Amino acid sequence: MPDNDQMRSYPGARPPDRTGHVMSSGLRLALNEWGDEKAPLIAMVHGGFDFSRTFDVFAPMIADAGWRVAAWDARGHGDSDHAHLYSWPADVRDHLAAITSLSSEPIVLLGHSKGGGQLLDLLDARPGLARAFINLDGMPSQFSAPDINDRERRRMRRADVGAALDRRLRRNELTRRPDTIDGLAGRRAPMNPRLSREWLEYLVTVGARHDEAGWRWKIDPVLHLGGFGPWRPQWSMDHLAALDLPFLGMLSGVQDDPMGWKSRRGDIEPFLPPGGRLEFFDDIGHFLHIEQPRFIADLVLEFLGRLP
Amino acid sequence: MTRRTEFLANGLLRLALHTLAEGDGTTHPLLLVHGLGEQSPMARPEWTESWPGAVLALDLTGHGESDVPVGGGYMPETLMADVDAVLASRGPVTIVGRGLGAWIALLIAGARTSLVRGVVLADGSGLAGGGPHPPSPYVTVLDPGTGVTPDAYALVELSRDVRPPDYALDYLRFALEESELETPVIVAARIRPEWLVAISSDVSVVEASLADAVAAFVDPSLATR
Numbered sequence: 001m002p003d004n005d006q007m008r009s010y011p012g013a014r015p016p017d018r019t020g021h022v023m024s025s026g027l028r029l030a031l032n033e034w035g036d037e038k039a040p041l042i043a044m045v046h047g048g049f050d051f052s053r054t055f056d057v058f059a060p061m062i063a064d065a066g067w068r069v070a071a072w073d074a075r076g077h078g079d080s081d082h083a084h085l086y087s088w089p090a091d092v093r094d095h096l097a098a099i100t101s102l103s104s105e106p107i108v109l110l111g112h113s114k115g116g117g118q119l120l121d122l123l124d125a126r127p128g129l130a131r132a133f134i135n136l137d138g139m140p141s142q143f144s145a146p147d148i149n150d151r152e153r154r155r156m157r158r159a160d161v162g163a164a165l166d167r168r169l170r171r172n173e174l175t176r177r178p179d180t181i182d183g184l185a186g187r188r189a190p191m192n193p194r195l196s197r198e199w200l201e202y203l204v205t206v207g208a209r210h211d212e213a214g215w216r217w218k219i220d221p222v223l224h225l226g227g228f229g230p231w232r233p234q235w236s237m238d239h240l241a242a243l244d245l246p247f248l249g250m251l252s253g254v255q256d257d258p259m260g261w262k263s264r265r266g267d268i269e270p271f272l273p274p275g276g277r278l279e280f281f282d283d284i285g286h287f288l289h290i291e292q293p294r295f296i297a298d299l300v301l302e303f304l305g306r307l308p
Numbered sequence: 309m310t311r312r313t314e315f316l317a318n319g320l321l322r323l324a325l326h327t328l329a330e331g332d333g334t335t336h337p338l339l340l341v342h343g344l345g346e347q348s349p350m351a352r353p354e355w356t357e358s359w360p361g362a363v364l365a366l367d368l369t370g371h372g373e374s375d376v377p378v379g380g381g382y383m384p385e386t387l388m389a390d391v392d393a394v395l396a397s398r399g400p401v402t403i404v405g406r407g408l409g410a411w412i413a414l415l416i417a418g419a420r421t422s423l424v425r426g427v428v429l430a431d432g433s434g435l436a437g438g439g440p441h442p443p444s445p446y447v448t449v450l451d452p453g454t455g456v457t458p459d460a461y462a463l464v465e466l467s468r469d470v471r472p473p474d475y476a477l478d479y480l481r482f483a484l485e486e487s488e489l490e491t492p493v494i495v496a497a498r499i500r501p502e503w504l505v506a507i508s509s510d511v512s513v514v515e516a517s518l519a520d521a522v523a524a525f526v527d528p529s530l531a532t533r
Contacts, residue, residue, distance in 0.1 A: 024449060084381070089468075090379065093380070096449055154482065158418070161385070161415075168392070169389075172317065222319070229385050230470050231470075
């Protein structure tokens with residue numbers, strides 16, 4: 001049993017070969033890289049409430065196959081600056097700043113969950129950024145929205161709005177609650193019910209920082225799961241249909257996973273770009289690349305191997 | 309009077325709240341919220357003359373004398389929190405919102421029903437936002453700002469946010485369900501983007517000139533159930 005404050009290891013997990021940062025309109029975004037600097041570039045964008053070090057197992061698998069993998073922490077996440085304001089369009093803009101600072105040529109992009117959804121937006125606006133796109137369970141569709149009546153939807157929205165306003169009023173007092181490694185892993189477990197305890201504890205030691213009170217997640221305490229505003233999942237399908245590049249999408253079919261948009265194959269297929277490929281797994285949860293890194297990496301590498 | 313300015317903490321940023329008239333203390337303040345790219349007026353507008361209480365005016369984040377955030381990220385919902393900071397500091401208010409400020413006034417009327425004693429939705433810059441559907445995709449990175457207002461990111465982002473009519477109606481319903489006022493929303497705007505068409509079409513919403521709308525909230529008995 002490791003000491004409570006000792007960094008954890010995990011089979012296959014490898015810290016980045018290089019660390020640095022990119023700037024987006026005055027905000028410093030932490031950058032991690034694996035693999036040969038001169039190899040072809042694939043950029044990976046993490047999901048909401050995640051951070052780039054969650055690629056510590058998956059990214060080395062791609063890097064060891066001859067790729068340079070770059071991943072940055074979104075504003076307010078991981079080791080990136082906490083921002084005054086957060087929004088989906090601001091994240092999309094930060095991705096643009098990161099990508100254009102890494103390469104002036106089209107690269108391969110991979111996004112998980114919210115990161116995948118944001119790359120759909122970005123590539124509709126800036127199609128020249130990528131030569132291929134891989135989306136890991138980041139394809140919201142209108143058909144996957146929960147079946148609730150209008151009154152209940154309004155009640156939920158009102159509760160969300162009130163809670164968000166309360167949180168902003170208390171922003172200067174908010175801190176992430178300190179805990180042990182075991183405690184933080186336990187608190188993360190409901191988000192990732194299919195991941196091993198060993199992995200969750202590793203995640204704590206790269207995604208939290210240690211101070212005199214214990215371990216605290218690095219994520220800005222003003223951020224919360226969900227969000228509010230008039231966003232509609234169908235808007236992402238408009239962006240998907242607009243793509244014209246090699247595309248590989250993967251969907252988790254585990255309907256009781258607490259995370260993800262729960263889109264089904266039939267929701268997405270009508271909007272695939274020409275020649276686009278969609279894989280559906282009913283036995284892998286939303287965190288596909290973390291639950292089954294070798295399997296997902298092999299699929300990605302097979303797709304990358306076919307690129308012109 | 310010469311306007312008096314105080315600064316409210318809003319997270320890590322400061323908001324400029326101006327007092328344009330002290331009022332006689334017989335009623336709660338009237339709060340003016342400007343449009344996109346604008347800032348608070350230097351003196352109380354003529355159409356507020358009927359208001360016996362204090363007249364306040366808020367510079368939204370990235371506007372006027374309020375702070376400019378690093379790296380943008382504006383949403384009307386976060387500017388709603390600007391008004392919420394005023395409510396937390398000053399208590400109940402009646403709000404007149406111009407343009408973007410009208411949209412924010414509607415949102416906060418629904419979100420903080422007990423503290424918003426009616427809103428007037430008026431013409432002004434940024435009334436339509438990005439329309440009822442997402443506009444053509446556009447993503448750009450601007451150079452870090454110099455703190456000058458209006459913030460360029462505010463102008464870009466708040467002219468592109470989507471304002472679906474059914475989303476607006478949700479906030480109207482919030483306000484109607486819990487407000488003590490019979491008519492908590494009055495439309496003074498002559499320009500009617502789709503969200504405002506939906507709002508003004510609701511049987512619970514009335515239309516009036518700006519001056520009449522302000523006057524309607526002076527005597528709460530006129531608008532109270």
